[in-house]
Amino acid sequence: MIYIHIPFCKSRCLYCDFFSSTSFDQKNDFIKALLSEMNHRADEIRSARANTVYIGGGTPSQLDISQIACIFKELTNIVPLEGGAEVTIECNPDDITIDFIRGLKSTPVNRISLGLQTLNDKLLTLLRRRHSSTQALMAVDMLRQSGYNNISLDLMYGLPGQTLEMWKDDVQRVLSLAIPHLSAYSLQWEEGTPLFSMLESGEVTEAPEDLSVAMYDYLLTATRTAGMEHYEISNFSIPGMRARHNSGYWRNEAYVGLGPGAHSYDGDKTRSNNLPDLKAYILSGGTPKREIEVMTDDELYEESVLKGLRTSNGLDLDNLLPRYYEYALKMAKPHIESGNLVRRGNTLILTEKGFFVSNDIMSDMML
Numbered sequence: 001m002i003y004i005h006i007p008f009c010k011s012r013c014l015y016c017d018f019f020s021s022t023s024f025d026q027k028n029d030f031i032k033a034l035l036s037e038m039n040h041r042a043d044e045i046r047s048a049r050a051n052t053v054y055i056g057g058g059t060p061s062q063l064d065i066s067q068i069a070c071i072f073k074e075l076t077n078i079v080p081l082e083g084g085a086e087v088t089i090e091c092n093p094d095d096i097t098i099d100f101i102r103g104l105k106s107t108p109v110n111r112i113s114l115g116l117q118t119l120n121d122k123l124l125t126l127l128r129r130r131h132s133s134t135q136a137l138m139a140v141d142m143l144r145q146s147g148y149n150n151i152s153l154d155l156m157y158g159l160p161g162q163t164l165e166m167w168k169d170d171v172q173r174v175l176s177l178a179i180p181h182l183s184a185y186s187l188q189w190e191e192g193t194p195l196f197s198m199l200e201s202g203e204v205t206e207a208p209e210d211l212s213v214a215m216y217d218y219l220l221t222a223t224r225t226a227g228m229e230h231y232e233i234s235n236f237s238i239p240g241m242r243a244r245h246n247s248g249y250w251r252n253e254a255y256v257g258l259g260p261g262a263h264s265y266d267g268d269k270t271r272s273n274n275l276p277d278l279k280a281y282i283l284s285g286g287t288p289k290r291e292i293e294v295m296t297d298d299e300l301y302e303e304s305v306l307k308g309l310r311t312s313n314g315l316d317l318d319n320l321l322p323r324y325y326e327y328a329l330k331m332a333k334p335h336i337e338s339g340n341l342v343r344r345g346n347t348l349i350l351t352e353k354g355f356f357v358s359n360d361i362m363s364d365m366m367l
């Protein structure tokens, strides 16, 4: 699995704390540094397998097609993509044009993740998203007409001023598009973002807990009615169309992350990340400073709980070191009795009811 971080955005959305720059004059230098990093880490890339590639950001659709093509040329010189590889690029709806899609078709990209967030124009403006709902719907239409049917849409709920009716409208309009994959996240109030400052100054308020619960409840019911599988806390797909790249993260598979701020994992105990510093990344000539963390057995256990329980595949107790097995079962017991968890063989799985209290369950199972 290969992740490539593109650290540029045309403008910053109010709620976002992802690493990206709005200054585009370093775009070419960044691409050069990225290609060098790929070559320096060629062995790692080969051993992580090219069964999925995910180009995220930032806003990858702010790259020129020639730059995207360059990335794939270099990557596939190092390791050919496996047959049937899932190759995703994140796009903002306002970047989708016929020319852009035509260009993408000449690359291995076969899946588009489109950041809608909401189809309510007032909320889009409040969040400082650059697109309108009309642009979002047109983007989906254009992608499909060009043969891109493997589309994932992102929505957000719990937004300031968002009512249950507004959320129902978003969900219904998105489901009426019959897309194969939907991710829906509750707004995270990240310290340091402009939205967080607005919260502190009282300009906006957090959605009450019962409203967020009602929104999630509606989401689960509506996606189920539409025939989608709820396969991870925030992810839904029609059968056979789960996100393979993200599913690999949740299964603790190895991945290589390229670009400033990108994280890597060796599939065993070692995590690392490139420092989130674009200038230093470019100056490093493809050997950026990396923070390396070797996880302890306790940390590995906790991570397995967090990742396993969030998916409908559940937490496989047989994958835990023997000394954590009994502890996990003991901590899970009250949640099994209350119907929030089920045990199937040696796997613990959240029930539909359990998804509403997943944070509490996971926190109880920590050490």
Ligand code: SF4
Residues within 6 Å of the ligand: 008, 009, 011, 012, 013, 016, 017, 018, 020, 057, 058, 059, 092, 115
């Ligand atoms: S939400 Fe996406 S487009 Fe907006 S600032 Fe964050 S990374 Fe950039």
